[in-house]
Amino acid sequence: MISLNVEIEIELPDAPGQLIKLLEPIGKYGGNILNIFHIRDRIKDNQVPVICNFDISDVNNLNKIKQELQNMGIKIVRWTSDVGAFKGYVILIGHVFDSDINDTIDDVINIDIKHIQIRKINAIIKDPDKPSSVKFLIQAETKELLMKAYNKLEEISKKKNFLMIKEL
Amino acid sequence: MKEFKLAIIGFGTVGRSLAKLIIKKSEYLRKKMDLKLKVVAIFECNGAFINENEGINLKQIVDIPPSDFTKIKDWKPDYLADDHLKSLGFDIMAELTKTNIKNAEPAYTYIKTALNNNIDVVTSNKGPLALYYPELMKIVKEKNRIFRFEACVGGVIPILGTYNNLLLANKVIAISGILNGTTNYILTKMTLEKIPFEIALKEAQEHGYAEADPSLDIYGIDAASKLVILANSILGYESSLNDVKCQGIDKITPEAIELAREDGYVIKHVATAISGKLEVAPKLIPEDHTLDINGTKNIIILETEEAGDIVISGRGAGGIEAASAVLSDILYICNIRKKEN
Secondary structure (H helix, E strand, O other), rough: OOEEEOOOOOOOOEEOOHHHHHHHHHOOOOOOOEEEEOOOHHHHHHHEEEEEEEEEOHHHHHHHHHHHHHOOOOEEEEEEOOOOOEEEEEEEEOOOHHHHHOHHHHHHOOOOOOEEEEEEEEEOOOOOOOOEEEEEEEEEEOOHHHHHHOOOOOOHHHHHHOEEEEEE | OOEEEEEOOOOOOOHHHHHHHHHHHHHHOOOOOOOEEEEEEEEEEEEEEOOOOOOHHHHHHHOOHHHHHHHHHOEOOOOOHHHHOOOOOOOOEEEOOOOOOOOOHHHHHHHHHHHOOOOOOEOOOOHHHHHHHHHHHHHHHHHOOOOHHHOOOOOOHHHHHHHHHOOOOOEEEEEEOOOOHHHHHHHHHHHHOOOOOOHHHHHHOOOOHHHHHHHHHHHOHHHHHHHHHHHHHOOOOOOHHHHHOOOOOOOOOOOHHHHHHOEEEEEEEEEEEEEOOOEOOOEEEEEEOOOOOOEOOOOOEEEOOOEEEHHHHHEEOOOHHHHHHHHHHHHHHHHHHHHHH
């Protein structure tokens, strides 16, 4: 499932029960909260900076979250959907190393080197003569680029006789 | 009491199970539905049981081996469906021959012949529907016949009936599901026991979940056929088997399953129909996703515009399960035709 990773920084009054104002709209619109940090050494005028990191699959809901936060009078200091925010795992099965994995990765990244990344490469090779299994995470700045990366990998997989398994 | 004459083509696992079910339910049909099913013909590849007047004595034949057919009074050797289907008098045909996914024969010809001769048809055979759906539906419309095929998709799961009878006010925009119990059993075994594909397949064969030649299942052709039938019936596509992008499960390794699990995923053989595209392929599914079901079960998700996701799950295969779906279709036809007369 493709999801967008979002990091926001807001300011909340340094008082009990304030955090729910942030959590409620994110949860309501399908956001999956990954981390929350209170930066207590930067409290100013009784306002504590809070950084929240969450994944969301329906990008259309982002504006709704933003709107609700603003309606509650919460100051949004920073709102970023970083490069590589659209992401998906892929597993390749085949003679991935014999057929030059660097080449495979380069071909995908070269679609748009600034906006597509391949990360978290992990492989299990049980027997060098048998097909290996390799997993990695593709991150792209837009959904279109992620789709292009998938299509490129499919093309390479066909050529190099890999089985490509991607997310539903 | 209204009597309906039935012809059965194919007396294998499903055909015999249907005969048993008709015997078992005859009293219920008489009392509760005020109808009688009289089986007047059962065709096999080398002859047929025929009794147009009293109907075939099903109890006498349901458990006998083919070598003993000649001992039965109603058995007519070399009396073949190809020659006699047109001349016999009956109301409903249950076409239960083995699926031929290459050219759908002889089932395609039998079904066309019956429909053109104003006979209603029920089938458990995916071949004709996966290859010639638009052609068959054209005849159904021209001849004003009823053609039902619930047993073709997901065995006993009443997906087509549910859609046709209960969901007509909903627009279905996409279909996804696990449509083959054999591949789901194999992948479940590989995941839970960390065993290679070949061993999991062998176990599936030993338990009777996979055929001696498992290619239709493991290469996704069986699931693709079901997907075509679902997409044509529910989404209004006019597709055939060649339109499905199909990838099998035979290359999946226990290591790939392990890598998936590290990040909270399982590998499932998933069929999808969305935006005119049809695909059957191994996919990474988050653990605890609706499609993360184990064993031989089938599951279908209808994504609707009005009601969100509707999920139906159940046992996907087996003679008696398929026969129950066939009999339900036959009874559906009886009810409609009874009201008309």
